[in-house]
Amino acid sequence: MKKTIKITDLEAIVKQAHEKVKNLKGGKNADYIPFLAKIDPNLFGIAVCLPTGEVIEAGDTTYVFGIESISKVHTAVLILKQYGAEAVLKKIGADATGLPFNSIMAILLEKDHPSTPLVNAGAISADSMVKPIGDPNSKWAAIADNMADLCGSELILQDELYKSESATNFNNRSIAWLLKNYNRIYDDPDMSLDLYTRHCSMGVTTKQLAIAGCTIANKGKNPVTGKQVFDESLMPHIISLITAVGFYEHTGDWIYTSGIPAKTGVGGGVMGCLPGVFGIAAFAPPLDDAGNSVKAQAAIKYIARELGVNVFSGDTVEIIK
Ligand SMILES: NC(=O)CC[C@H](N)C(=O)O
Numbered sequence: 582m583k584k585t586i587k588i589t590d591l592e593a594i595v596k597q598a599h600e601k602v603k604n605l606k607g608g609k610n611a612d613y614i615p616f617l618a619k620i621d622p623n624l625f626g627i628a629v630c631l632p633t634g635e636v637i638e639a640g641d642t643t644y645v646f647g648i649e650s651i652s653k654v655h656t657a658v659l660i661l662k663q664y665g666a667e668a669v670l671k672k673i674g675a676d677a678t679g680l681p682f683n684s685i686m687a688i689l690l691e692k693d694h695p696s697t698p699l700v701n702a703g704a705i706s707a708d709s710m711v712k713p714i715g716d717p718n719s720k721w722a723a724i725a726d727n728m729a730d731l732c733g734s735e736l737i738l739q740d741e742l743y744k745s746e747s748a749t750n751f752n753n754r755s756i757a758w759l760l761k762n763y764n765r766i767y768d769d770p771d772m773s774l775d776l777y778t779r780h781c782s783m784g785v786t787t788k789q790l791a792i793a794g795c796t797i798a799n800k801g802k803n804p805v806t807g808k809q810v811f812d813e814s815l816m817p818h819i820i821s822l823i824t825a826v827g828f829y830e831h832t833g834d835w836i837y838t839s840g841i842p843a844k845t846g847v848g849g850g851v852m853g854c855l856p857g858v859f860g861i862a863a864f865a866p867p868l869d870d871a872g873n874s875v876k877a878q879a880a881i882k883y884i885a886r887e888l889g890v891n892v893f894s895g896d897t898v899e900i901i902k
Contacts, residue, residue, distance in 0.1 A: 743779055
């Protein structure tokens with residue numbers, strides 16, 4: 582079926598979503614990273630970016646917060662660009678773990694590969710793969726440039742977050758060295774972990790995340806800058822990774838109820854991609870038990886339901902003036 586949505590209706594629905602969800606209670610800020618516990622829990626933003634480059638916004642969409650695990654998508658894009666889809670599947674994998682994002686059990690259960698670049702283990706492994714191997718400064722430049730390309734503008738490291746996370750990331754240190762034990766770290770483990778911690782500590786806005794989501798949904802072409810960030814053949818691979826594990830142990834429930842492939846971060850952000858239609862992002866710090874923003878989930882579900890869009894619907898969706 583062909584579905585046509587007026588941009589004015591989309592604008593009204595985004596506004597309504599903000600109004601309806603803003604007083605929703607429940608969840609709490611991540612506190613295992615001390616910096617995140619201090620962020621104002623009432624912040625709340627929603628943004629939708631269209632392939633035309635138009636961005637529809639409501640609430641605190643220019644507030645800069647920690648991108649955290651959403652940056653795993655960016656790094657996955659980078660290694661898919663550098664190595665291709667086959668090699669990423671072989672070296673890391675594309676499986677859901679069904680376990681928390683920082684699970685050591687997941688590595689022990691699947692010691693032949695770290696499962697997917699979208700959990701901590703696979704993301705640290707992905708950072709170890711970033712070329713040029715052995716050169717942390719050039720690796721970091723490649724990671725940061727790729728994030729800027731996807732988001733349409735530069736992201737700035739949140740120094741206090743980076744320090745806070747580096748001082749407390751003992752579990753991730755274990756993951757890096759356990760992966761080394763299974764030959765799934767392809768560069769220095771400590772350096773790979775540091776790159777991971779750094780890109781998780783990048784500051785991002787809800788608006789930038791919506792643009793990145795749209796770049797992915799738009800077959801790699803950034804709708805704002807016009808830059809082709811990755812080859813269009815990679816889009817299905819990127820969106821399948823997101824669909825399989827974007828909400829960790831709640832991923833099945835999420836995709837079943839929302840129909841929007843999306844990736845979360847413990848900073849409170851969620852970035853979604855509806856292929857060919859839009860990128861959508863929402864941000865609010867309080868999280869559920871799996872580390873997914875309570876309000877961001879509610880807002881994106883509301884918008885998808887009101888628009889009647891779903892990645893599995895088989896509909897062709899056009900957004901018109
Ligand atoms: N789910 C997340 O956002 C977790 C990311 C965080 N940097 C960590 O490693 O714990």
